[in-house]
Amino acid sequence: MNFARLLPQSLFVRLLLIWLAGMAIVLGISLWLFQVERERIGLSSRLDNLVQEVASTLETLDALPAQNRADWLHATHLRRYHLHLGNLPPQQPDAHLAPPAPLIERLREALQPRPLRPLGSVRQERHASHFLYTELRDGQPVTLEMYTPTRRPPPPAPLSQWLLPLGALLAGATLLFWLALRLTIQPLARFIHATRLLGDDPEHAPPPSLSRLAPKEVQQASAAFAHLQERIRAHLDERTRILGAISHDLQTPVTRMRLRAELIDDDELRERLQADLSDMQTLIEEGLAYARSLNLAHRRDAARPIDLDALLAVLCDDASDMGWQVTPPPAPSHATVFGHEDLLRRALWNLVSNGIKFGQRVHLTVSADAQQVIIEVRDEGPGLPEAQLEKVFEPFYRLEGSRNRDTGGTGLGLAITRNLLATQHGTVTLANAPAGGLAARITLPRHMPAPPQEAVTRPL
Numbered sequence: 389m390n391f392a393r394l395l396p397q398s399l400f401v402r403l404l405l406i407w408l409a410g411m412a413i414v415l416g417i418s419l420w421l422f423q424v425e426r427e428r429i430g431l432s433s434r435l436d437n438l439v440q441e442v443a444s445t446l447e448t449l450d451a452l453p454a455q456n457r458a459d460w461l462h463a464t465h466l467r468r469y470h471l472h473l474g475n476l477p478p479q480q481p482d483a484h485l486a487p488p489a490p491l492i493e494r495l496r497e498a499l500q501p502r503p504l505r506p507l508g509s510v511r512q513e514r515h516a517s518h519f520l521y522t523e524l525r526d527g528q529p530v531t532l533e534m535y536t537p538t539r540r541p542p543p544p545a546p547l548s549q550w551l552l553p554l555g556a557l558l559a560g561a562t563l564l565f566w567l568a569l570r571l572t573i574q575p576l577a578r579f580i581h582a583t584r585l586l587g588d589d590p591e592h593a594p595p596p597s598l599s600r601l602a603p604k605e606v607q608q609a610s611a612a613f614a615h616l617q618e619r620i621r622a623h624l625d626e627r628t629r630i631l632g633a634i635s636h637d638l639q640t641p642v643t644r645m646r647l648r649a650e651l652i653d654d655d656e657l658r659e660r661l662q663a664d665l666s667d668m669q670t671l672i673e674e675g676l677a678y679a680r681s682l683n684l685a686h687r688r689d690a691a692r693p694i695d696l697d698a699l700l701a702v703l704c705d706d707a708s709d710m711g712w713q714v715t716p717p718p719a720p721s722h723a724t725v726f727g728h729e730d731l732l733r734r735a736l737w738n739l740v741s742n743g744i745k746f747g748q749r750v751h752l753t754v755s756a757d758a759q760q761v762i763i764e765v766r767d768e769g770p771g772l773p774e775a776q777l778e779k780v781f782e783p784f785y786r787l788e789g790s791r792n793r794d795t796g797g798t799g800l801g802l803a804i805t806r807n808l809l810a811t812q813h814g815t816v817t818l819a820n821a822p823a824g825g826l827a828a829r830i831t832l833p834r835h836m837p838a839p840p841q842e843a844v845t846r847p848l
Contacts, residue, residue: 473530764829
């Protein structure tokens with residue numbers, strides 16, 4: 389049996405359960421120790437009172453004349469012990485019964501220098517009688533008969549009497565611990581939320597500074613996270629600048645090479661050079677487009693509502709002008725999304741042109757609900773292996789065979805499309821359609837997402 393599955397997944401719940409279990413164990417042990425200590429203190433107190441009473445009685449007998457001692461004992465009512473003048477050992481003593489050792493020790497200590505020795509014990513119906521020999525100051529022997537109960541001691545107080553105060557104590561302590569734990573866990577939840585946002589978007593605004601009430605370790609982790617985010621952002625910016633600079637600077641020598649190729653007399657060689665230069669020019673343009681798509685985060689605040697039906701109609705008209713076979717959605721969606729129309733149009737155009745290139749014909753469908761809009765761009769091509777459906781979004785990744793350089797592909801089209809849609813708070817995935825072909829599924833929010841600085845953490 390896997391006990392790990394039985395544990396709650398939340399750190400807050402785990403710590404709260406540990407606290408409750410610990411408090412229950414501590415209170416249970418404390419209650420047991422209290423009962424034991426109360427019994428011990430009560431027994432010691434009763435023995436001390438009994439011994440002091442016996443000592444006082446013997447002192448009184450010492451002060452009385454010998455002829456008056458019997459009358460005084462007869463008139464005195466003693467419940468827990470009795471004194472007999474003379475040496476009166478018990479008849480038929482019980483060999484298995486002896487006076488309690490603590491009682492003998494306390495009596496011997498309190499009656500010094502009087503002698504004290506046990507004479508025997510007799511078991512009665514409700515108690516045991518222990519006979520002890522001692523003497524008065526004038527040497528008169530005295531038999532001390534002590535009584536101890538033979539029944540079991542009364543049970544401790546029932547648990548029901550302790551449930552209410554213990555429950556109140558546990559509830560109060562739990563409430564305080566819950567408040568302290570919430571103050572501790574909430575900054576950690578904000579830190580986790582910011583980490584998740586970084587995984588989705590490295591350009592996301594850094595998390596707000598944590599309260600001073602947050603634990604020192606969480607504050608240190610948050611500071612390290614902010615530093616890491618700055619390093620990642622700087623690294624991505626540097627990579628984008630390098631890619632853009634290289635692509636831009638290559639255009640000048642390619643243009644010069646194209647002009648010089650025109651001076652070559654060999655027609656076949658000139659055409660080959662012109663074809664190679666065209667491929668280089670296409671790769672440079674795609675590289676610049678990819679670099680620009682990585683640097684569009686600043687446009688998010690300028691998002692506007694977009695009439696999706698109108699945008700798709702213009703897209704289909706442009707495709708028709710190109711001689712492409714693009715089937716529009718079967719019915720208007722009446723959907724509006726928020727974003728940048730030029731970027732969204734370019735992303736859709738990339739997917740349509742990709743479908744035409746490898747599938748000859750493209751079908752558009754739109755479905756919408758209250759939260760999002762889903763646009764599907766399906767071609768009639770051979771599709772892709774399942775293992776390649778995500779890899780094709782990587783920059784400069786190209787499949788062999790049908791998707792190669794001969795078709796004009798550079799391996800950047802889908803990467804650019806994903807970056808463009810990310811600026812619209814959208815996503816794109818690929819899947820092989822059941823009816824055949826490759827289907828690109830675009831998901832866009834219907835409402836304007838909250839600005840990054842207003843993002844809140846999920847409550848505990």
